[in-house]
Amino acid sequence: CFTDPKRIRPTDPGQVEGNPIFIYHDLINENKEEVEDLKKRYKAGKVGDVEVKEKLLKALLKRFSRERARYQKLQANPKEIVEILKDGAKKAREQAEKKMIEVREKIGITNKYSFFKY
Structure with a gap:
């Protein structure tokens, strides 16, 4: 998933508004302080896309942990x-x-x- 196609290097300032990764962060990541920090650093070119996506993955895994456990239980039975x-x-x-x-x-x-x- 593209974050900001105009951003070539992690040190380039990035666009947060309309950025799919940040839209997902706003919806799923319960740690709003972390999201705001990522946005601030992303706009300033002080965080790379990899870190932003890794934090989103952690938030997704946390958010859907119960559903994943239920799925795995059903798969086993x-x-x-x-x-x-x-x-x-x-x-x-x-x-x-x-x-x-x-x-x-x-x-x-x-x-x-x-x-x-x-």
Whole structure:
């Protein structure tokens, strides 16, 4: 991801506004003091893109640590994934059946001789 394409060297002053890396920092990095320090140093040409991106990576890993742990747990237990999918399919089927009964009643399509509940 480009930070500032006009900035050739780490010692060149950089553009923070509209810079995708700093947009992500503002959204994800909980350490607002660190973000402000990075912005100040970036504008002054006193920090390189590598350090800015490494700090963003640390903030991303911290922010999504619970989700990563859950993902790794599910990856280690495929049977749990299958059970979650089966449970979701069952719930969706039950809701769809209720809705279809309602739809059939509203449009007057009921079959009193059917074995199925309408």
